[in-house]
Amino acid sequence: MREIKAEIIHGDCVNVLSEYSDNMFDLIVTSPPYADKRKNTYGGMAPDKYVEWFLPRSEQFLRVLKPTGTFILNIKEKAENGERHTFVLELILALRKQGWLWTEEFIWHKKNCYPGKWPNRFRDAWERCLQFNKTRHFKMNQKAVMVPMGDWANARLKSLGKNDVVRFDSQVRSGFGKNIANWVGREKAYPTNVLHLATECSNKEHSAAFPEALPEWFIKLFTDEGDTVLDPFVGSGTTCAVAQRMRRNSVGIEILAEYCGLAKEDIAVGDYQLFEKGGRNARRNGSKNH
Amino acid sequence: MREIKAEIIHGDCVNVLSEYSDNMFDLIVTSPPYADKRKNTYGGMAPDKYVEWFLPRSEQFLRVLKPTGTFILNIKEKAENGERHTFVLELILALRKQGWLWTEEFIWHKKNCYPGKWPNRFRDAWERCLQFNKTRHFKMNQKAVMVPMGDWANARLKSLGKNDVVRFDSQVRSGFGKNIANWVGREKAYPTNVLHLATECSNKEHSAAFPEALPEWFIKLFTDEGDTVLDPFVGSGTTCAVAQRMRRNSVGIEILAEYCGLAKEDIAVGDYQLFEKGGRNARRNGSKNH
DNA sequence: AGCTCTTATGAATCATTGA
DNA sequence: GTCAATGATTCATAAGAGC
Numbered sequence: 001m002r003e004i005k006a007e008i009i010h011g012d013c014v015n016v017l018s019e020y021s022d023n024m025f026d027l028i029v030t031s032p033p034y035a036d037k038r039k040n041t042y043g044g045m046a047p048d049k050y051v052e053w054f055l056p057r058s059e060q061f062l063r064v065l066k067p068t069g070t071f072i073l074n075i076k077e078k079a080e081n082g083e084r085h086t087f088v089l090e091l092i093l094a095l096r097k098q099g100w101l102w103t104e105e106f107i108w109h110k111k112n113c114y115p116g117k118w119p120n121r122f123r124d125a126w127e128r129c130l131q132f133n134k135t136r137h138f139k140m141n142q143k144a145v146m147v148p149m150g151d152w153a154n155a156r157l158k159s160l161g162k163n164d165v166v167r168f169d170s171q172v173r174s175g176f177g178k179n180i181a182n183w184v185g186r187e188k189a190y191p192t193n194v195l196h197l198a199t200e201c202s203n204k205e206h207s208a209a210f211p212e213a214l215p216e217w218f219i220k221l222f223t224d225e226g227d228t229v230l231d232p233f234v235g236s237g238t239t240c241a242v243a244q245r246m247r248r249n250s251v252g253i254e255i256l257a258e259y260c261g262l263a264k265e266d267i268a269v270g271d272y273q274l275f276e277k278g279g280r281n282a283r284r285n286g287s288k289n290h
Numbered sequence: 291m292r293e294i295k296a297e298i299i300h301g302d303c304v305n306v307l308s309e310y311s312d313n314m315f316d317l318i319v320t321s322p323p324y325a326d327k328r329k330n331t332y333g334g335m336a337p338d339k340y341v342e343w344f345l346p347r348s349e350q351f352l353r354v355l356k357p358t359g360t361f362i363l364n365i366k367e368k369a370e371n372g373e374r375h376t377f378v379l380e381l382i383l384a385l386r387k388q389g390w391l392w393t394e395e396f397i398w399h400k401k402n403c404y405p406g407k408w409p410n411r412f413r414d415a416w417e418r419c420l421q422f423n424k425t426r427h428f429k430m431n432q433k434a435v436m437v438p439m440g441d442w443a444n445a446r447l448k449s450l451g452k453n454d455v456v457r458f459d460s461q462v463r464s465g466f467g468k469n470i471a472n473w474v475g476r477e478k479a480y481p482t483n484v485l486h487l488a489t490e491c492s493n494k495e496h497s498a499a500f501p502e503a504l505p506e507w508f509i510k511l512f513t514d515e516g517d518t519v520l521d522p523f524v525g526s527g528t529t530c531a532v533a534q535r536m537r538r539n540s541v542g543i544e545i546l547a548e549y550c551g552l553a554k555e556d557i558a559v560g561d562y563q564l565f566e567k568g569g570r571n572a573r574r575n576g577s578k579n580h
Numbered sequence: 581a582g583c584t585c586t587t588a589t590g591a592a593t594c595a596t597t598g599a
Numbered sequence: 600g601t602c603a604a605t606g607a608t609t610c611a612t613a614a615g616a617g618c
Binding site for chain 1: 369371372373374376379380382383386391392393394395397399403407409410411412413414415416426427428430432480481482483484
């Protein structure tokens, strides 16, 4: 078996990537810091400056991505003064001008979105997962995501517990998944461009930007084993941990030193997890269990 | 009981609305012709020209909508040459320049979306429902659209024990205090900005732009009984039929005569009036309708 | 195992207060 | 006034504990 490498690099991706050659990566999947009024958070920048800040970075992404590669950008605009901010729309337009193709917009439906109540707004339960490409002919393994539950379902088809039905329904939302028994021997269904995932609510001290299932899904869809994944805003290292577990090489870049430390721990545990064949949650709490 | 009126008017909404006074409508909800679909029937509306075509119409919408009213625009860009077209993004930006507030973007998740398979694209299972307003203080009846609560509340409300009010400590972190008193006597929760509705599989010959549940939801949310709803691209009349059933007055405008006929059938005899653009004079098509 | 019940918590938003 | 910080509101999910 070939060795799988996962690197976490401390620095600003615009600088770090400038030292990489062209056409290195098969997939870029990331959840950049959102524009925010609060200056003291993660490098917080004003929404008005966001596009200007992003473009030099995406220029590097465009260069280091293979022609058959894909760039997935998870982002959502905040409400401000009663309005949705338009910086994401402007970013899409600017990226197209930069040379990207705006291939698709996936919706991540956050089933357990943040609570709250306001006089003229409901809770925000979705985020954008924007797909950009360099060419129309990119790699896409549709079959890899045909079985939403993966090996898990095959192992459990015999028992047919209540939870099996529930989890299947929540993944597919297709209306025909009432009973997992119907699924046996049936032709597998392709997913749509709407992803139903819960955010992770674990007892951890630091929060991941997105749940592991999100990068996992895109890595399955847009890469093969042995390919190389980049997350230029890797945060606590979720993307690299998932990539390693799935036997994809990965490079994660993070500007905040304290996150880099966490990210490296995550990889180490993930490496161990290769033998476990356990779920995501097992890996999260791995240190407790072993 | 006051009488509820439903009018279907044959004509182009930009002309028809010019004869209406300011501030007439409480809600505008519509699903306009998509840019690339009915190109031949609507006079060559290429995506590139869409914004230009739309703005004179939305200028009328802005004028005839009450300050407390809401404009809901159901729209989705199609994929063309492997890319999503950007005309909807450009439209949002243009509408803001025109004076609209872009208050929210609801996602309509189409549970049973159109089947099909493509080499590098999954089925499109969602559409945008863009919410625009004239002011920040618009009418919104949140209680009217509440949904059954998750199961956890049922069990929870019986016990009402202990530290249900804890987490109020609220010193570190922006964690919520959970004040169980807010749940007493409640069986329903507020929805989110993601709508899960199936498309309708009716046997009608025309293709319904949206299922009845969609205008119904927004009419519930943004109007009271006796209010007045406008659909400037009413098509087969779905919006007016729903409005009448919910005891809201409505005006539907449609440029295609054959759709006007269908719309007429949808509305109970005696409760609707069908007008021709440009006045009540008997004209060429008048005999067909009356 | 397989239930139920308990508990923790998350890329949120707005009105108000303070500098 | 303009901008930043604080307080108030709230629900789906999963881990863990108990039976």
